[in-house]
Amino acid sequence: MIQHQCTVREAADGEKALQTLQDQHHDLVFMDMVMPHMDGIEATRTLRASPLPWVASTPVIGLTANVNQQDLARFEAAGLNVLMLKPFEPEKLCAQIERLLDLRAPSSTTDSATKA
Structure with missing residues (x-):
């Protein structure tokens, strides 16, 4: 099994999350739908519209306990890569x-050769 290291940065709201993303490259964003000042829907929309390529292309996993279908559709349409409802299974x-960051290790040399 491959071990990966990560650093987690937390932002109190969507505005702070966007500022953090502009200041430094991040590999992945967990975006909550409900936040103060700027919600996750608007923050994701703004992230996707960024002129900075490392911001606009950052994979976003949306997290929410909201089950309103219209809200979920708006959240997904904002530019999420994945939407996960809380509570979610850690696995x-x-x-x-792993899928978004392509962290899967090749299962054999045949797989590696096929991908080349």
């Missing part, structure tokens, strides 16, 4: 992270 979250 499913890890699988999505």
Whole structure:
């Protein structure tokens, strides 16, 4: 099994999250739908519209306990890569992270050769 290291940065609201993303490259964003000042829907929309390529292309996993279908559709349409409802299973979250960051190790040399 491959070990990966990560650093987690937390932002209190969507505005602070966007500022953090502009200041430094991040590999992945967990975006909550409900936040003060700027919600996750608007923050994701703004992130996707950024002129900075490292911001606009950052994978975003949206997290919410909201089950209103219209709100969920708006959140997804804002530019999420994945939407996960709370409570979520940690294994499913890890699988999505691996998929988005392509962290899966090749299972054999044949797989590696096929991908080349």
